[in-house]
Amino acid sequence: METLKIVKIGGNIIEDETSLNAFLKLFSNLEGKKILVHGGGKRATSVALKLGIESQMVNGRRVTDAKTLEVITMVYGGLVNKNVVAKLQALNVNAIGLTGADVNSISSEKRPIKEVDFGFVGDVKKVAHESIDKLIQADFIPVFCAITHDGNGQLLNTNADTITSQVAIGMSKLYKTSVYYCFELNGVLENIQDKNSVIKHIDSKTYKYLLDRGIIADGMLPKLENCFDALKNGVNTINMGNTDMLIKANDNFTKITL
Amino acid sequence: METLKIVKIGGNIIEDETSLNAFLKLFSNLEGKKILVHGGGKRATSVALKLGIESQMVNGRRVTDAKTLEVITMVYGGLVNKNVVAKLQALNVNAIGLTGADVNSISSEKRPIKEVDFGFVGDVKKVAHESIDKLIQADFIPVFCAITHDGNGQLLNTNADTITSQVAIGMSKLYKTSVYYCFELNGVLENIQDKNSVIKHIDSKTYKYLLDRGIIADGMLPKLENCFDALKNGVNTINMGNTDMLIKANDNFTKITL
Structure with missing residues (x-):
């Protein structure tokens, strides 16, 4: 494909x-x-x-x-x-x-x-x-x-x-x-106070871990719920970050997979 | 074609x-x-x-x-x-x-x-x-x-x-x-006072005839000049009239050909 x-x-x-x-x-x-x-x-x-x-x-x-x-x-x-x-x-x-x-x-x-x-x-x-x-x-x-x-x-x-x-x-x-x-942030952040604390990869397992620890909360929660919903319905990868994530060499954003 | x-x-x-x-x-x-x-x-x-x-x-x-x-x-x-x-x-x-x-x-x-x-x-x-x-x-x-x-x-x-x-x-x-x-009129009119005096077909010959007799003048002149320009550049037929000309049975409009 x-x-x-x-x-x-x-x-x-x-x-x-x-x-x-x-x-x-x-x-x-x-x-x-x-x-x-x-x-x-x-x-x-x-x-x-x-x-x-x-x-x-x-x-x-x-x-x-x-x-x-x-x-x-x-x-x-x-x-x-x-x-x-x-x-x-x-x-x-x-x-x-x-x-x-x-x-x-x-x-x-x-x-x-x-x-x-x-x-x-x-x-x-x-x-x-x-x-x-x-x-x-x-x-x-x-x-x-x-x-x-x-x-x-x-x-x-x-x-x-x-x-x-x-x-x-x-x-x-x-x-x-x-x-x-x-969006404005560099990605999903481990520490909302630190804009450089980008979590580079989230999958179903790490998502559960992050949820349990309360690292993902507030506005990010429905966003990520939507992402996992899309992934469960056939979407392959979802990337979240600022527009720089479109630069080939850059990997400072969050990649979300099932 | x-x-x-x-x-x-x-x-x-x-x-x-x-x-x-x-x-x-x-x-x-x-x-x-x-x-x-x-x-x-x-x-x-x-x-x-x-x-x-x-x-x-x-x-x-x-x-x-x-x-x-x-x-x-x-x-x-x-x-x-x-x-x-x-x-x-x-x-x-x-x-x-x-x-x-x-x-x-x-x-x-x-x-x-x-x-x-x-x-x-x-x-x-x-x-x-x-x-x-x-x-x-x-x-x-x-x-x-x-x-x-x-x-x-x-x-x-x-x-x-x-x-x-x-x-x-x-x-x-x-x-x-x-x-x-x-457009608003039924077509190109022979007599501007009579909205039913539609000229049903104009070609290069009849156009010259209408021009010579002063039947086509004023606002209609540049419109028709444009039509003949389009026809000379490959367009097959130009029709002018009100939207009823799209009704199959209706032929009360002006058809312009080279």
Whole structure:
């Protein structure tokens, strides 16, 4: 099986032109078949504010109403996605920008209303791995933003981390998949106070050990739970660290395997 | 040679939900290989206004400054394009939304500054017909918005009619191409006062005849000049009329051939 790399970057990189350009250069040098997934960043919030759309929060969580969804579609699907594609083209990466609606790549269903109505938020239902693969086989590099659709004409806001893991799980039917979650830290840290205490390799056994010792807790816990869920569903390797982990010689990041 | 239909719709259809849905239904019923090109409409102007970006006009023509380009990228490339794609998916059309940056499909160069600096406006330089064809061969339906790129990372605002004719010329290397320009009139009219006086067929000979008699003048003249230019460069047929021309039984529109 051929390897497919799926790289996720967050808003912190998207928002800073210098960081974005540096990252895209690294991404362009990445060998083999690859997919990029990007988050949106605070740009959507600032555009919404200027348009007089207030962010609705319920129990501390953002609600995507119809107006907010329009802003997200404009900012993530248009401004961010298409500028990333144009920048990648300038680096000779034959990128193609996608939402989940394009080639019906990621369908989702509107999150059911329980205690909170999150509005136009979609939970991923199906990844059309064969359609995505047609693009990859044509030597195009898919660039996903954090938008899916319900198949009935409705776009839906979807978490970029979830899109990453679901696309990776889907593509695992055809490829040996390696996911790269780029974030601010160098990796999963043994000591949260020491940014250089990167745990280089976590597998099911060491994960249990780290859990038992309370080394993995708080925000890192759900992140790693998601990772192991993806690994159990076919994903081969998950890497967590800052964008430098895309540099070939660098091994200062966390590699997670089953 | 197989036939490829290239349909262009303008802002008037995009802006009206009922018209748009009716058109997309017609487009979905269109048999064979096809491409959609859409204009933007006034939505970009209203979003720009809300964001406090004033439309700069020089000699009565709109200038695309950096801020306006951002709005165009948000509205045409994001909001309009992705909603059209989602609506087409709901009609079982496996659409893929594109700017000229995606798969490097349409490269352009920034219009040189002469009397007027039009800003970030691009004149089409090259259509990557083989890349576009890879999408068509994969049974995807390309949906273009009116944005191109310069290959150096810069998106550029480009007229949707120009994109339509240039894509059609490019695709003529691989297909027998039929272009459908949807606009408000039923077609080219013999008598501008009588909306039913549609001239059903214009070829080079009848065009000369109509020109000599002054029947074609004003706004229709550059439109038809562009049509004959496209026909001379490989396009097979150009059709002009309202969206009803996509209904099979209807022949009340203008068909233009060499």
